[in-house]
Amino acid sequence: MSELILGLETSCDETAAALITADGAVLSNVISSQADLHARFGGVVPEVASRRHLELVEPVVSEALVEAEATLSDVAKIGVTQGPGLVGALLVGLSYAKGLSWAAQIPLAPVDHLHGHVASLFLGDDALEPPFLCLLASGGHTLVLVVNDHAGFEVVGGTRDDAAGEAFDKGARLLGLGYPGGPALDRLARTGDPSTHTFPIARVDGLDFSFSGVKTALLYAVRELDETALAERRADLAASYELAIVDALLQRIEQAAEHTHMDTIAVVGGVAANSAFRARLATLGARVAPLPLCTDNGAMIASAARYAPNVSKAGYLAVDAYSSR
Amino acid sequence: MSARDHVLALDTATDVASVAIVETTRREAVAELEARPSALLARLDDLFDTARVEKTALGGVVVGVGPGRYTSLRIGLATAKAIATALKIPITGVSTLDALVAGAPGAVPLIDARRGEVFMHDGELVCVAPERVAVDGRLCVGDGAVAYRAELEARGATVPGESDPRHRVRAAFLAQGAGRTGLALPVEPLYLRAPDAERTRKEFPQA
Numbered sequence: 001m002s003e004l005i006l007g008l009e010t011s012c013d014e015t016a017a018a019l020i021t022a023d024g025a026v027l028s029n030v031i032s033s034q035a036d037l038h039a040r041f042g043g044v045v046p047e048v049a050s051r052r053h054l055e056l057v058e059p060v061v062s063e064a065l066v067e068a069e070a071t072l073s074d075v076a077k078i079g080v081t082q083g084p085g086l087v088g089a090l091l092v093g094l095s096y097a098k099g100l101s102w103a104a105q106i107p108l109a110p111v112d113h114l115h116g117h118v119a120s121l122f123l124g125d126d127a128l129e130p131p132f133l134c135l136l137a138s139g140g141h142t143l144v145l146v147v148n149d150h151a152g153f154e155v156v157g158g159t160r161d162d163a164a165g166e167a168f169d170k171g172a173r174l175l176g177l178g179y180p181g182g183p184a185l186d187r188l189a190r191t192g193d194p195s196t197h198t199f200p201i202a203r204v205d206g207l208d209f210s211f212s213g214v215k216t217a218l219l220y221a222v223r224e225l226d227e228t229a230l231a232e233r234r235a236d237l238a239a240s241y242e243l244a245i246v247d248a249l250l251q252r253i254e255q256a257a258e259h260t261h262m263d264t265i266a267v268v269g270g271v272a273a274n275s276a277f278r279a280r281l282a283t284l285g286a287r288v289a290p291l292p293l294c295t296d297n298g299a300m301i302a303s304a305a306r307y308a309p310n311v312s313k314a315g316y317l318a319v320d321a322y323s324s325r
Numbered sequence: 326m327s328a329r330d331h332v333l334a335l336d337t338a339t340d341v342a343s344v345a346i347v348e349t350t351r352r353e354a355v356a357e358l359e360a361r362p363s364a365l366l367a368r369l370d371d372l373f374d375t376a377r378v379e380k381t382a383l384g385g386v387v388v389g390v391g392p393g394r395y396t397s398l399r400i401g402l403a404t405a406k407a408i409a410t411a412l413k414i415p416i417t418g419v420s421t422l423d424a425l426v427a428g429a430p431g432a433v434p435l436i437d438a439r440r441g442e443v444f445m446h447d448g449e450l451v452c453v454a455p456e457r458v459a460v461d462g463r464l465c466v467g468d469g470a471v472a473y474r475a476e477l478e479a480r481g482a483t484v485p486g487e488s489d490p491r492h493r494v495r496a497a498f499l500a501q502g503a504g505r506t507g508l509a510l511p512v513e514p515l516y517l518r519a520p521d522a523e524r525t526r527k528e529f530p531q532a
Contacts, residue, residue, distance in 0.1 A: 040526070047395065047520035054399050054514070058406055072411060088396045091363070095400045098366045099407025103380060318367040 004068070006075045006106075007302025008061065010093030011085025011113050012140065013037075013044045015056035018298030019068035022076070024123050024306065028067035029292060029299040032056050039179045043169075050088035057096045064298065072104045079305020082110035083322030084140075090321035098317055108316040109305035113296075114141060114325070117268045118153055119303035120293040128287055133262035135253045138269035138295075139165035139182070142249075144207050144256045147266075150307040157207030157256060164245060164271045167211035171241050174215070174222050175234055186274050189242040192235030197221060199244035207256045214244050246277045250284070270295045329384035331355070331376070333408065334500035337362040337401030338393025338421040339436065339468050341493065344369070346376040347500035349384060354497035362397035366404060383414055387500045390418040391515040392444035392452070393436050398514040406512060418510035419499050422446050425467050427498035429491040433460060433482075435469030443469035444517060452517045456480070466491045 003022040010016075018029040034052050038044045065071060080097035083090055094110075101108040117136050121128040134145040134153065142164045144157030162170065165182055172181020177188065199217045202210040218241050222230060230237075249271070257265055266287040271277060273294040281288050293300055311319075335344040342365045345357035356376035360368045373380065388405035391398045409416035422445070425434035436444040438452050445451060445458060455473035458465075460482035470477060471492055474484045485491055518524075 041522050045520060045522040048522060050396070050399060051514075051516070051520070054403060057403060058410065062410075088399070091396060092399050092403050095363075095366075095403035096407045099404040100411050102366055102369055103408040103411035314367060317369075318364060320363050 003076045004070055004074045005077045005079055005302040005305050006061070006064070007079045007111075007298035007300070007305060008057075008093045008097050009081045009113075009116070009296050009298050009301045010053045010057065010089050011081045011083070012089060012296060013049050014296040015053050015060050015093075016296060016298040017061045017064035018302050019064055019070055019075070020123065020299055020302040020306070022306070024127055024303060026123055026299045027070070028064045029297055030060050030064045030067065031295070031297050032060050035180050042173065042179050044086070046086045046088055049086060050092060053089050053092040057092055061096070072100065072106070075104070075106050077107050077109055077305055079109045079111045079301045079308065081113045081116060081301055082319055083113060084324045085113055085321075087321050087323045094319070094321050102317060107310070107313070109308040110311070110316060110319045111301050111304040111308055112325075114143065115152065116300040116304045117289075118145065118147055119150070119307065120268050120289045120297070120300035121266050121287065122150060122303050122306070123293065123299055124290070128264070128266055131262065132264035132266050132287070133253070133257050133260055135249065135265070135267045136269045137164040137249060137267065137271035139163060139169060141269065142209050142211070144252065146260055146262065151309070156260060157209070157252065159209040159211060160204055161210055161212040162215065164209070164211060164249060165269070167215055167245055168242075168271065168274070170215050171218050171238075174218050175238055182270065182274065185238050185242060186276070188235050189239040189276060192237070192239030194239040194243040196233070196236040197240035199241055201244055201248040207252060207259065209248065209252060211245065211248075214241070214248075242274070242276055246274070246280060249277065250280055253286075254284075268294065328381055329414075331378055331382045332385045332387055332500045333383050334387040334496040335365065335401055335405055336389030336421055336424060336494050336496050336499050337365065337397040338389050338391045339494055340394070340397070342397065342401065343494055343496040344372055345496035345500065346372060346378060347497055352501050354500075357495065357497050359493075362400045365401070380412060383412055385409075385414050386416045387419055388416065388512060389421040389424055389494065389496070389499050390510050390513065391421050391436075392438070392450060392517050393421055395514065395516065402512060402514060416512050418512040420446075420450075420510060420515065421494055421499075422450075422467075424494050424496070424499040427501055428493075428495055429464065429466045432464040432466045432491065433458065433470075435465055435467045435473070437467075437469040437472040438517075443473060445469070450515060450517060467494075468492060
């Protein structure tokens with residue numbers, strides 16, 4: 001089996017590598033999260049992340065090969081995240097991938113991280129076929145995309161300020177839930193009553209989002225409470241805050257579907273791991289990326305590489321990382 | 326050319342990356358070139374063409390582990406690790422300061438650490454202000470010597486002109502230095518400074 005694709009992802013705080021087959025079956029998907037390392041800083045520290053990526057990149061790639069029962073000689077293409085992300089972090093994965101590519105003579109496909117998230121839907125037996133409307137919601141991005149083919153997408157909406165995942169993380173911080181806050185807020189919200197507080201979401205033109213206002217509203221709500229009262233209402237606040245964000249996302253994606261005349265709706269990215277959001281999406285009949293493929297991972301990068309245009313050797317060995325699109 | 330009798334040496338600790346192929350028995354560089362750290366890989370085929378050797382002639386990789394610029398160091402180390410892994414050959418780390426000294430025996434090698442400091446070897450590896458380097462009557466080389474020429478010369482040091490080749494880190498010397506001293510370092514960057522966030526956290530723990 002010399003037709004495998006190796007995917008490597010180091011754009012933020014996950015060092016990840018995966019092997020997929022030429023038809024999109026995931027053989028291994030190894031993710032080493034640095035969340036614990038960054039928790040004490042309350043967010044991702046670029047220099048800390050870059051150092052950790054260099055320590056982890058080799059063992060993570062090696063583990064992905066072992067789990068797939070493969071060697072480098074089985075790999076026909078290497079996909080690697082070129083951007084957007086933290087440049088210092090990206091450069092570790094990109095340099096490692098370029099080194100492997102040059103030494104083992106395996107073609108390299110530089111991949112856009114956002115294309116990777118969309119391509120998480122092209123994996124497995126139940127792969128989604130374009131065209132579809134896709135909401136990409138993560139800690140760094142909130143985008144409404146029209147996906148007409150496997151190789152790319154068109155952006156029809158985005159956030160004016162914070163990303164949805166960032167709103168979850170910042171809200172969790174205000175509630176004293178630590179970092180990364182999204183999963184902690186999700187857990188706490190399940191025990192709370194979402195109807196106790198009303199957090200308004202700013203209305204912006206077109207198909208864009210704005211999440212900075214809802215975060216400020218939560219800040220004011222928390223400020224009004226003393227420690228005892230906050231402890232009592234923490235779960236209710238979390239549930240109400242979560243509902244406000246989920247409502248805003250759902251409203252926009254439905255408007256976007258109408259506006260673009262798309263029947264199929266799909267949701268990818270870390271926010272798609274939120275349980276309340278997943279439940280609501282299920283009733284809407286939307287496709288949601290499988291849980292292990294929501295947060296940053298190598299399989300989605302390998303999947304995007306499967307559809308990436310071929311670049312000449314001189315071209316891909318010279319590519320540099322980029323921080324934003 | 327018999328197999329495995331060459332070493333690939335590379336250093337990306339400073340703004341100019343250097344890469345060389347060194348023949349191991351004669352300890353002689355058969356090809357050497359300079360590039361931007363991120364453009365290094367794209368030039369490797371040229372290097373092998375000049376040397377007239379194949380990748381299969383490599384018996385090892387030697388990489389400069391700094392001290393130096395963190396981001397470019399990581400580019401070099403990630404690249405070197407991947408090449409060694411793919412070719413299944415050993416990899417050795419060598420101090421970039423040792424490579425500088427190999428090109429200028431007896432000199433004090435100084436690498437620019439930015440923020441008004443230099444990386445140097447003073448009994449141990451340190452990051453200090455140039456005013457604290459004992460240099461009287463000595464020759465100072467490296468981009469740290471060029472960056473703080475005025476401070477060093479005021480204190481009796483000799484610093485060659487900016488274009489003097491002794492200021493440049495040459496990967497060929499890296500391989501020769503490794504061969505001579507046998508000082509193998511772990512293949513991890515010599516950071517010498519904690520990340521800023523780490524230092525802020527220690528100095529202002531409640532922040």
